[in-house]
Amino acid sequence: MRLRVWSYYFKHAWNNILANRLIHLISIGTIGISLLLFASFLVLFLNLNSWIMDWGQSVSMSVYLEDGIDQKTKEKIEALLKNLPGVELKGFTSKEKAFRDLAQGLGAHSGLLDGLKSNPLPASFELLFRDVNINQINPRKMKDEIEKIQGVDEVQYSKEVLERLEGLMYVLKVAGFIIGGFLCLAVLFITTNTIKLTIYSRREEIEIFKLVGATDWFVKIPFLIEGAIQGLLGGLVSLAVLFGLYSMFFLKKVHVIGLPVLNIAFLPPDYLVSILLLGLVLGLIGSFIAIGRFFEF
Amino acid sequence: MIQLFHVSKNFGGNVALKDISLRIRKGEYVFITGPSGAGKTTLLRLLFGAERPTEGQILIDRINLNRISRLNLDLLRRRIGFVFQDFKLLPRKTVFQNVAIALEVIGERSALVRKKTHQMLRAVGLSKKEEAYPLQLSGGEQQRVAIARAVVNNPLILLADEPTGNLDPDITRDIMILFRSINLRGTTVVIATHSRELMRDTDQRIVHLSEGKLVGD
Numbered sequence: 001m002r003l004r005v006w007s008y009y010f011k012h013a014w015n016n017i018l019a020n021r022l023i024h025l026i027s028i029g030t031i032g033i034s035l036l037l038f039a040s041f042l043v044l045f046l047n048l049n050s051w052i053m054d055w056g057q058s059v060s061m062s063v064y065l066e067d068g069i070d071q072k073t074k075e076k077i078e079a080l081l082k083n084l085p086g087v088e089l090k091g092f093t094s095k096e097k098a099f100r101d102l103a104q105g106l107g108a109h110s111g112l113l114d115g116l117k118s119n120p121l122p123a124s125f126e127l128l129f130r131d132v133n134i135n136q137i138n139p140r141k142m143k144d145e146i147e148k149i150q151g152v153d154e155v156q157y158s159k160e161v162l163e164r165l166e167g168l169m170y171v172l173k174v175a176g177f178i179i180g181g182f183l184c185l186a187v188l189f190i191t192t193n194t195i196k197l198t199i200y201s202r203r204e205e206i207e208i209f210k211l212v213g214a215t216d217w218f219v220k221i222p223f224l225i226e227g228a229i230q231g232l233l234g235g236l237v238s239l240a241v242l243f244g245l246y247s248m249f250f251l252k253k254v255h256v257i258g259l260p261v262l263n264i265a266f267l268p269p270d271y272l273v274s275i276l277l278l279g280l281v282l283g284l285i286g287s288f289i290a291i292g293r294f295f296e297f
Numbered sequence: 298m299i300q301l302f303h304v305s306k307n308f309g310g311n312v313a314l315k316d317i318s319l320r321i322r323k324g325e326y327v328f329i330t331g332p333s334g335a336g337k338t339t340l341l342r343l344l345f346g347a348e349r350p351t352e353g354q355i356l357i358d359r360i361n362l363n364r365i366s367r368l369n370l371d372l373l374r375r376r377i378g379f380v381f382q383d384f385k386l387l388p389r390k391t392v393f394q395n396v397a398i399a400l401e402v403i404g405e406r407s408a409l410v411r412k413k414t415h416q417m418l419r420a421v422g423l424s425k426k427e428e429a430y431p432l433q434l435s436g437g438e439q440q441r442v443a444i445a446r447a448v449v450n451n452p453l454i455l456l457a458d459e460p461t462g463n464l465d466p467d468i469t470r471d472i473m474i475l476f477r478s479i480n481l482r483g484t485t486v487v488i489a490t491h492s493r494e495l496m497r498d499t500d501q502r503i504v505h506l507s508e509g510k511l512v513g514d
Contacts, residue, residue: 004404004406004407005404008401008404204385204387205387207385208385208387208398209398209402210371210374211374211379211385212374212375212398212399212402212446212450213371213372213373213374213375213376213399213402213403213450214371214402215368215371215372215402216367216368216371218402
């Protein structure tokens with residue numbers, strides 16, 4: 001009995017979608033676009049987050065030396081740096097090399113440096129700390145300790161940039177919640193109004209159902225199913241379009257002047273299922289609101 | 298089967314029914330008559346639970362309509378057939394589908410829905426028009442579809458509001474014969490009409506309403 005009634009509900013909901021196919025096509029398309037925006041944002045957010053996580057695994061540090069230190073002090077500093085936990089000494093840049101590198105970097109504008117009476121650039125050691133999380137290295141603490149070494153002028157590390165990026169990620173996350181919230185409201189609005197229109201187009205049938213003794217839920221459930229199908233199809237459309245765009249633009253590594261710079265990953269399976277479920281639940285809630293407002297007889 | 302105790306119904310300041318007390322027994326065949334505006338339709342709507350009385354009590358098969366829940370009212374309606382003057386058929390559904398609706402809403406098995414619907418359409422003489430759409434039928438045929446839908450569930454009570462109002466005399470006679478045959482199978486039939494023609498040669502009970510009051514029984 002129960003299975004029979006549910007198959008009746010599904011058949012009825014599907015027939016109703018077919019009977020009002022234009023309204024539903026427009027609605028599914030609009031839900032698809034809303035969820036596509038949301039899913040695109042998720043792709044961006046997840047990839048940025050993953051790059052930052054990878055990047056955050058290693059920290060590079062520049063240890064700038066005071067001017068005029070003797071060779072013995074330099075060697076002493078080098079020995080101390082080599083003994084730091086998880087460190088790899090990548091190299092030493094003398095004042096002269098730093099100046100040459102700067103002049104090379106300026107290229108045609110290197111003449112700007114001609115007016116300098118002395119070389120203002122400091123000598124430096126380049127350090128790399130790998131697996132900072134595993135080795136429990138605190139870059140800020142490390143910076144403070146190195147700066148205490150005699151002959152060291154200043155220490156700069158890449159994590160400072162990373163921390164700023166993490167701040168940006170937080171802003172993106174908040175923006176994502178706000179945008180996602182608005183998109184969800186848009187999907188709800190679309191579904192509610194589509195279901196209202198289909199209820200309106202079937203008001204005669206509903207009246208007759210009630211006359212012959214249909215319970216409220218007997219009349220309402222097909223509309224709920226209709227909303228859920230609509231949301232689910234909207235979700236499927238969004239993922240299909242997203243995958244199409246991804247295949248066209250991001251399936252291979254994005255190249256800039258021949259160098260592979262970006263490897264954009266598609267949404268993982270659990271996120272795909274979540275977007276479909278989100279569409280389904282929003283469709284269900286939208287139709288629930290619609291029937292709540294309509295069925296007052 | 299149907300009991301009304303001092304029932305009144307007002308719509309705003311307008312009195313539609315005033316202090317009606319009435320008892321209709323199981324298997325009775327009753328005409329509710331009176332001029333337009335006498336309160337016949339309001340009375341049927343009260344019996345169907347589409348309206349609640351302003352005062353008084355209505356009992357249908359010993360169920361008090363004043364105290365009935367929405368769900369139980371829906372279930373009670375499965376035992377009351379209703380026939381309207383304008384038929385209330387769905388134009389985009391076939392004759393068969395229009396009748397089958399009454400069985401589908403109660404969750405009847407598809408095989409039984411088919412069997413009962415075929416039988417009922419045969420009983421009202423429309424077995425050859427099962428696949429036709431209502432607008433392809435004559436007025437009398439449409440009314441027979443509406444009657445088939447109202448009685449396919451074997452209701453305890455059949456209420457009909459001006460069921461022959463749009464029909465010519467020959468078809469009216471056919472429809473009245475159909476109502477009589479339904480009544481002879483044990484269904485209580487209550488027909489509201491202002492047509493004196495319908496009651497000219499009848500020996501059935503006639504309840505007269507005028508300006509919302511019961512003036513003759």
